[in-house]
Amino acid sequence: MLGGYRIEGRRAADIAADVERAVGSGELEPGQLLPPMRELAIELGVNPNTVAAAYRTLRERGVIETAGRRGSRVRPKPATTGREHIRVDVPAGVRDVSHGNPDPVQLPSLVRAFTYAAERADREPVMYGDDPVEPELARIARAELDADGVPAGPVAVASGSLDAIERVLAAHLKPGDTVAVEDPGWGSLLDLVPALGLRVTPVRVDDEGPLPDDVRAALESGARALIVTDRAQNPTGAVVSATRAGALRSVLRRHPETLLIEDDHGHGIVDQPLHPLAGTTRTWAFVRSVAKAYGPDLRLAVLTGDAVTLDRVRGRQRLGPGWASRITQRAVARLWADGAVDTPAVAAAYGARRDALIAALAERGVAAHGTSGLNVWIPVPDETGAVSRLLHAGWAVAPGARFRLSAPPGIRVTVSTLTADEAGPLAEAIASASGPAPVRGYV
Numbered sequence: 001m002l003g004g005y006r007i008e009g010r011r012a013a014d015i016a017a018d019v020e021r022a023v024g025s026g027e028l029e030p031g032q033l034l035p036p037m038r039e040l041a042i043e044l045g046v047n048p049n050t051v052a053a054a055y056r057t058l059r060e061r062g063v064i065e066t067a068g069r070r071g072s073r074v075r076p077k078p079a080t081t082g083r084e085h086i087r088v089d090v091p092a093g094v095r096d097v098s099h100g101n102p103d104p105v106q107l108p109s110l111v112r113a114f115t116y117a118a119e120r121a122d123r124e125p126v127m128y129g130d131d132p133v134e135p136e137l138a139r140i141a142r143a144e145l146d147a148d149g150v151p152a153g154p155v156a157v158a159s160g161s162l163d164a165i166e167r168v169l170a171a172h173l174k175p176g177d178t179v180a181v182e183d184p185g186w187g188s189l190l191d192l193v194p195a196l197g198l199r200v201t202p203v204r205v206d207d208e209g210p211l212p213d214d215v216r217a218a219l220e221s222g223a224r225a226l227i228v229t230d231r232a233q234n235p236t237g238a239v240v241s242a243t244r245a246g247a248l249r250s251v252l253r254r255h256p257e258t259l260l261i262e263d264d265h266g267h268g269i270v271d272q273p274l275h276p277l278a279g280t281t282r283t284w285a286f287v288r289s290v291a292k293a294y295g296p297d298l299r300l301a302v303l304t305g306d307a308v309t310l311d312r313v314r315g316r317q318r319l320g321p322g323w324a325s326r327i328t329q330r331a332v333a334r335l336w337a338d339g340a341v342d343t344p345a346v347a348a349a350y351g352a353r354r355d356a357l358i359a360a361l362a363e364r365g366v367a368a369h370g371t372s373g374l375n376v377w378i379p380v381p382d383e384t385g386a387v388s389r390l391l392h393a394g395w396a397v398a399p400g401a402r403f404r405l406s407a408p409p410g411i412r413v414t415v416s417t418l419t420a421d422e423a424g425p426l427a428e429a430i431a432s433a434s435g436p437a438p439v440r441g442y443v
Contacts, residue, residue: 007035010046012053019054020063023074034064034072060175062194075194088387090396097426098398100234102269102374103416106349107295108340110331117330132314132323133157137333141288141302150286151279153304156314157324161265161289162188164303164313166196168285169225171312172259173198179225180218182210184377184403184410186234186263189227202405205233207371209240212247219251225259226252230274232266232292232373235403235412237354239372245275252280259309260284265301268293270372271347283309290332292374293341300328350374353415353423360427366434374416380434383409389433395426 005027009015022028034040037055041048055072058064066072090096138155146152158164169179175197181189183202193200201223203214210228219226228248231239240248252258258281264274267288278286285305290298304310317323335341354370361368361378370376380386380400387399390411400410411430418426 007040007044009044009054012050012057015044015051015054016057019058020061023063028074030074030076032074034074036071060197062197065199087402088391088396088399094391094394094396095422096396097413097415097418098396100374100398100414101296101416102292106346108335110295113331113334113340116334117327120330121327126326132317134326134329134333136337137302137329140333140336145286145304148274148276150276150304153306154310156303156310156317157329158301158303159299159321159324160291161263161287161301162192164285164287164301165189165227165261165263166192167313167316168259168261168305168309169196169198171309171316172283173224177225178223179227180215180223181227182229182233183405184235184400184407186229187402190403190405200405202407204407205236205238207236207238207369208244209233209238210248212244212251215248216251219255219258225261227261227263228277230262230264230266230276231270231272234373235375235398236377237370237373237375239272240275242275245277248277249280252277256281262286265289265292266373268341268343269346269350271344272372282306285309293346294332294335298328298332300324300332350416353418356420356423357413357415357418357427360423361430364427364431366427366431374414376413376415377410378413378430378434379408379410381409383411386411386433390429393429393433395429
């Protein structure tokens with residue numbers, strides 16, 4: 001059952017730690033069946049309840065999964081194998097278009113905003129028990145959400161989109177529940193869901209967002225949550241259109257108990273209108289990060305949602321970090337109030353770079369996707385070969401495996417710093433690299 005590996009430990013924590021260590025080292029492989037609890041208890045000389053507790057811990061940590069009478073096995077994609085490790089080491093002299101970062105030139109200066117926030121903190125220091133949300137930040141955020149058609153709801157602040165999504169998932173789901181996610185989709189999210197002990201089911205994406213038939217199938221199969229990126233979808237650049245939003249709302253109305261999470265991380269860098277799905281189900285959350293428009297290191301996202309969800313999120317947050325720095329919140333509020341980011345201009349700059357690459361690829365017979373945001377997604381028949389050949393040609397791109405579950409192979413190019421002179425050479429290199437590998441003959 002486990003090959004030559006022998007599980008060890010007398011306490012539940014020791015047994016769980018031994019299994020997790022073996023999974024991380026590769027001694028236990030994905031899909032391997034674990035011994036039945038009573039059998040392992042006899043082998044270790046412990047109470048079956050001890051093994052049951054160990055298996056429960058492993059399920060909650062996303063290391064194993066249990067399927068009733070079919071037993072427990074190592075997860076096919078255990079949380080210990082992060083997608084962040086699927087990356088290209090960029091040698092000196094190679095142009096890096098794999099990173100996913102915004103263009104530093106498009107980010108606003110933070111000096112005045114943080115000077116204001118620091119001076120105010122000297123006059124009005126935030127203390128334990130104070131409101132965790134800066135009132136001015138909440139006011140501006142709520143006004144923008146209202147203008148975009150996001151339903152009324154309380155406002156909370158988290159340390160970035162992923163932190164907010166994790167807190168919302170933990171507020172409603174338990175290990176073993178299934179979450180429908182976009183495929184291809186955000187690699188960090190595809191790691192987070194199983195790390196919470198949750199199952200993932202893929203939903204295909206086109207340029208207008210998640211496919212309604214896939215969402216319907218996922219929810220009918222028992223998925224308890226759905227995560228949707230409204231704009232600047234990573235890695236495809238998809239934008240949920242008005243027509244697609246209507247179709248998705250129709251599906252969600254038939255599943256009102258679904259936990260709906262929307263990620264609008266493209267806010268501030270995208271000029272396409274928002275078509276929110278929020279409010280279609282009883283439990284929902286809508287998340288906006290400042291990372292792409294104002295800088296990743298700010299580590300701040302605003303979220304709203306139904307009252308129960310936000311109450312649970314804020315209650316659990318109080319028991320952990322307590323709150324996101326009010327100094328940072330005040331600085332972001334000042335950046336918003338001052339209009340520090342010219343969204344139409346930033347969106348136009350990124351749009352010109354995407355369009356230039358997509359057009360250059362089209363001229364060479366290569367299809368690509370990139371309706372909004374920082375990235376262009378290019379389907380390729382041989383992902384590993386394409387990445388390798390591009391690296392040899394002087395270009396580092398992101399392997400599609402970081403963003404895929406069952407979607408076909410592809411590569412992601414970040415265009416945020418791509419110059420007009422680089423679009424043609426990069427497209428030429430991609431066209432060459434994405435074709436069949438040259439056949440070598442021997443004489």
